[in-house]
Amino acid sequence: MSDIDILHQMIKDSAKLSCDKRVVLTEFEEPDSSVSISGLPKEIIVIKADAFKSPDTVFNGSFGECRRADYVIVAEKKKVILCIEMKAKKGSEKEIIQQLTGAQCFIAYCREIGKAFWEQQDFLEGYVYRFVSIGHTSIPKRPTRISRRAGVHDSPKRMLKIDWPHDLQFNHLAGVRKN
Template identity: 45%
Template sequence: MIQQTTIEKLKFKDKKNIVELKEESDDYTLTIHRMPDDKEVIVIKVDNFSAPTTIFQGTKSECKRTDFVIIADIINKEKFIVFIEMKAKKKTSKEKEIIQQLKGAQCFVEYCQAIGKSFWEKRNFLDDYKYRFVSFKNIKIPKKPTRSKSKNAIHDTPENMLKISSPDYICFNHVIWRKK
């Protein structure tokens, strides 16, 4: 369904899969370690899709979307869709704008879901996936131990996103399950 030019390829490092999420416009990269196998995951650079400004006015920020979406099929028999927004510095966007970007990417995934159901005739396409919303900031700032700033609630809505500042070593499990 998705063009190959929009899919980020996994790499193999230290006997584990990693994905490097690159933001070319601002020249920075975030690496997520211990990714699932190629057959279990797809990483989509949502920024590659043109904003739907020829259809929508954008007055409610409906044309915004996140940088990446990770769709993981089987992690301990669970399925996840992870929406990721990356910011190079601390003061680049207000939280409200990041929430709008997360919502826009969620709409993109729901559109893909509708395509899968209608055109591929897969009645349950992406139905049993859990959503996770994550924002990374201070990516270009010197790294320090990863800290997440969020409530103890699970980050399954844009408003409850998991916030990670100055990420050092991010594992995929960390973005889908929060340590208590």
């Protein structure tokens, strides 16, 4: 069974977005705040990570450990896990880092569930993470501005920052070449 098949069995439909070659992501608290991503590969799942209930009944949350990014996109053939946080305007970098880190922890939890309950020891292994913060999603569009630190956006602290997004391309966000 493929990783995407397992994730589709594991994750409720209400926490997934249907997509074909394009998906429109909407910020939960700001319905007018959205961004579209085109060029999606075939073997993919888009998860509303924020739909996962906050673990604040167990954790104190004093270090941001109860936070999660808005979306996680898992692309099996490209072996990429894309964590995306959206902000209608501009958010605190510290909070965005915590949210992206929380999304990574959410996927780590899913990985362990797949290994234990689906008995797939290589479930979600060999994937690379990419972290993206998308800001100013509800403001009338200005030219897209992209800022990135040196190197690949493979950790929450080195996230790819995009402001005033127009139609974004999956391969650009994922930092992968077309296959």
